[in-house]
Amino acid sequence: MASLRDLPIDAFIDALSIPCCYIDLDGDVLLWNGHATTLFGWERAEVLHQALPVVEHLESALETWSPLLLQYPFSTTAMTPFQHKDGSLVYATAYLQSFSIHDFNGYFLAFLPKGFGPLISTEQFNLLHHFQSMIEQSTYYLSANAEGVIHEINPMLCELIGAPNHRFIGQNWFELIHPVYKHNPIADTVRHALVSDRIWNGEMPIYSKRHATNVCWLNLTVVPILSEDGDVLQYTAFGFDVSDKKRLEREVEYLAYYNDLTGLLNKKGWLREYRDILQSTDQTEGLVHIALFDIDRFKIINESFGSRVGNELLLQIKERAARYLPESSVMFHPSGGLFGVLFLEQSKEEVFQLLRQLQYELQRPFRIYHHSIMLSISIGCVFYPSATNSLEELYTRAESALFKGKRIGVGTIQFVTKDMDDAFSRQIHIEKALYKALEEKHFYLEYQPKYELKTDRLIGFEALLRWHHDELGQIPPSEFIPLAEEMALIVPINNWVILEAAKQLKAWQPLVDQPLSMGVNISPNQFRSESFINTLRNIKQQLNLNPSDVILEITESLVMQQTEEIIARMNQIKRLDYRLSIDDFGTGFSSLQYLKSFPVDELKIDKVFLDDWLTSKSHLLNVIVHLGKSLNLHVVAEGVEDQEMLDHLKTTDCDSFQGFLYAKPMSPHRIVHMLTNQVDNKKH
Numbered sequence: 001m002a003s004l005r006d007l008p009i010d011a012f013i014d015a016l017s018i019p020c021c022y023i024d025l026d027g028d029v030l031l032w033n034g035h036a037t038t039l040f041g042w043e044r045a046e047v048l049h050q051a052l053p054v055v056e057h058l059e060s061a062l063e064t065w066s067p068l069l070l071q072y073p074f075s076t077t078a079m080t081p082f083q084h085k086d087g088s089l090v091y092a093t094a095y096l097q098s099f100s101i102h103d104f105n106g107y108f109l110a111f112l113p114k115g116f117g118p119l120i121s122t123e124q125f126n127l128l129h130h131f132q133s134m135i136e137q138s139t140y141y142l143s144a145n146a147e148g149v150i151h152e153i154n155p156m157l158c159e160l161i162g163a164p165n166h167r168f169i170g171q172n173w174f175e176l177i178h179p180v181y182k183h184n185p186i187a188d189t190v191r192h193a194l195v196s197d198r199i200w201n202g203e204m205p206i207y208s209k210r211h212a213t214n215v216c217w218l219n220l221t222v223v224p225i226l227s228e229d230g231d232v233l234q235y236t237a238f239g240f241d242v243s244d245k246k247r248l249e250r251e252v253e254y255l256a257y258y259n260d261l262t263g264l265l266n267k268k269g270w271l272r273e274y275r276d277i278l279q280s281t282d283q284t285e286g287l288v289h290i291a292l293f294d295i296d297r298f299k300i301i302n303e304s305f306g307s308r309v310g311n312e313l314l315l316q317i318k319e320r321a322a323r324y325l326p327e328s329s330v331m332f333h334p335s336g337g338l339f340g341v342l343f344l345e346q347s348k349e350e351v352f353q354l355l356r357q358l359q360y361e362l363q364r365p366f367r368i369y370h371h372s373i374m375l376s377i378s379i380g381c382v383f384y385p386s387a388t389n390s391l392e393e394l395y396t397r398a399e400s401a402l403f404k405g406k407r408i409g410v411g412t413i414q415f416v417t418k419d420m421d422d423a424f425s426r427q428i429h430i431e432k433a434l435y436k437a438l439e440e441k442h443f444y445l446e447y448q449p450k451y452e453l454k455t456d457r458l459i460g461f462e463a464l465l466r467w468h469h470d471e472l473g474q475i476p477p478s479e480f481i482p483l484a485e486e487m488a489l490i491v492p493i494n495n496w497v498i499l500e501a502a503k504q505l506k507a508w509q510p511l512v513d514q515p516l517s518m519g520v521n522i523s524p525n526q527f528r529s530e531s532f533i534n535t536l537r538n539i540k541q542q543l544n545l546n547p548s549d550v551i552l553e554i555t556e557s558l559v560m561q562q563t564e565e566i567i568a569r570m571n572q573i574k575r576l577d578y579r580l581s582i583d584d585f586g587t588g589f590s591s592l593q594y595l596k597s598f599p600v601d602e603l604k605i606d607k608v609f610l611d612d613w614l615t616s617k618s619h620l621l622n623v624i625v626h627l628g629k630s631l632n633l634h635v636v637a638e639g640v641e642d643q644e645m646l647d648h649l650k651t652t653d654c655d656s657f658q659g660f661l662y663a664k665p666m667s668p669h670r671i672v673h674m675l676t677n678q679v680d681n682k683k684h
């Protein structure tokens with residue numbers, strides 16, 4: 001059995017600037033450092049292989065510690081009395097750790113007495129905590145004097161570096177740092193830590209013949225050994241080789257920031273590398289431009305020729321593109337068949353020419369294995385300065401331009417135009433403002449009257465959401481509702497709409513002696529949301545309102561999805577007695593089969609069918625009205641703008657209509673005026 005004193009643990013314990021010892025499971029002392037002697041008065045020779053003299057009832061203490069340490073490998077006792085050799089008591093906090101190394105099992109004890117030396121630092125505490133693993137792994141060791149001059153170095157470390165022992169003695173230990181890292185602040189960091197924390201633990205690159213790249217990363221712990229006056233007598237450093245871990249880290253980083261195949265930066269890597277580029281660019285000159293080029297239908301090429309060909313193609317594209325792009329530009333590779341170029345020194349005109357040429361070159365045939373492949377390349381490009389100062393946003397704009405081009409056809413070059421750029425900025429502006437709009441009560445409702453066709457009588461309203469923004473002015477619902485929907489803000493907004501519209505209806509009903517209903521638009525997300533049924537139930541109860549006067553308008557496209565779920569939800573709503581309407585009917589391709597199974601009350605025929613009739617006098621409109629009536633539904637025509645249209649509708653079975661011809665959406669104030677002033681409440 002090796003003696004513990006041959007293992008690095010002994011040197012380590014000596015090096016710790018805290019009194020500590022190591023005892024076996026029976027309590028016999030195996031290691032005892034100088035600070036323990038200072039604290040307790042016992043010399044090492046006096047205590048080695050003797051029962052630990054400083055704990056009064058050692059046996060019962062051991063009995064307490066072992067179950068404790070079984071549960072938590074590391075534990076501390078609060079200020080506890082320990083015995084000094086002279087019989088006096090020493091109060092200290094003890095850090096206990098069950099510890100086994102090689103054939104030894106036992107406990108490691110470190111004492112932190114009141115008023116002893118420097119307070120324990122977090123660093124030290126963590127080291128104590130990881131004591132066992134650290135000791136077990138520490139195979140490299142050296143010690144140096146207070147000036148850092150090496151006076152001892154173990155054979156393992158000499159072997160790792162690949163030079164004999166005498167080469168190092170007398171050298172400053174910082175000279176072991178690999179020359180490539182000489183200018184790295186690592187030495188300063190270590191010096192600083194040793195002064196302030198009196199301990200340093202970290203990773204240090206040293207020169208090593210044993211490693212392929214000649215760099216070995218050591219996880220080193222450096223502790224000073226202090227004199228009684230607190231002066232540094234020497235430094236002791238222990239370490240283990242973490243080169244493998246370092247290599248892995250680099251590989252992971254590589255995977256995260258580079259395209260595996262082409263070795264080009266990926267989007268994330270490119271964003272990281274160039275995040276400050278816009279700030280350091282002269283705004284007026286504006287020489288930063290971003291282009292994305294994409295192989296049209298790359299997926300199909302990959303599938304039909306196989307990924308071996310696909311990969312080779314990407315590599316050849318990279319090479320060919322690099323030949324035509326200026327050296328100052330940076331090519332990157334976000335994914336699959338999509339590449340990017342960051343232009344740093346070209347004018348817009350030059351970029352324009354370059355992209356045309358690039359597209360031309362990449363559309364010449366590629367010879368891959370025995371295939372000849374021709375591609376079409378689409379390009380999206382954004383010029384800077386633009387309305388944004390964020391690189392990521394510029395990327396998104398180039399991407400949108402690319403997609404926009406692809407929608408037109410393959411092989412397009414699409415630039416982010418001033419209009420597109422402005423539209424993006426507006427969208428972002430609106431998104432930000434939307435968050436505040438509800439809170440700050442910037443939404444309001446307008447109401448569009450709805451009339452019975454046969455009699456021209458007013459039968460109800462449709463509530464339409466409005467938003468007035470201080471800077472942007474009036475923003476149409478078609479613009480902000482899809483955004484609110486995307487941002488999940490639609491649910492609270494629409495809950496407010498239903499409540500507000502229901503309250504208005506309640507207030508207006510007594511003004512006339514005919515039934516009035518209120519249509520409210522329900523967005524798909526709101527319809528599916530958990531809270532929706534509760535909102536409806538609350539409104540019914542709170543307002544003491546007849547729910548069948550409220551018509552919930554849902555779009556046909558919503559009805560088309562997940563029918564089972566949607567029908568269940570519709571039935572829930574019907575059980576609460578609300579009415580349901582299918583809005584924009586005819587635009588969403590619902591099958592008759594579905595329609596029959598839906599518990600809906602009303603169809604609103606989209607304006608496109610009215611327009612269609614006006615331009616071509618086709619029968620489509622009549623067919624749709626007929627369809628609705630054959631399903632026993634109330635049929636509403638939307639968007640009646642002229643008399644000819646209205647006259648024609650009157651010849652069909654359509655029940656009611658809305659439209660600018662009779663009334664535009666109006667403020668509640670005007671509705672009240674209309675209700676109280678018009679005797680028959682007909683055409684306004």
Ligand code: C2E
Pocket residue numbers: 448463464465476477478481494497521522523583584638639640641658659660661665
């Ligand atoms: P929608 O439900 O189809 O609403 C009818 C739209 O047609 C309204 O546009 C209305 O002002 C317009 N309109 C009515 N009569 C005529 C006409 O004779 N000619 C023409 N050209 N248009 C007419 P608006 O207010 O801009 O609303 C647009 C869409 O925004 C609505 O279409 C609806 O889908 C949505 N929306 C409005 N308010 C809300 C709401 O509170 N919640 C939800 N989720 N969506 C809403």
Ligand code: CA
Pocket residue numbers: 462521553583
């Ligand atoms: Ca509607």
Ligand code: CA
Pocket residue numbers: 583584604606638
């Ligand atoms: Ca509609």
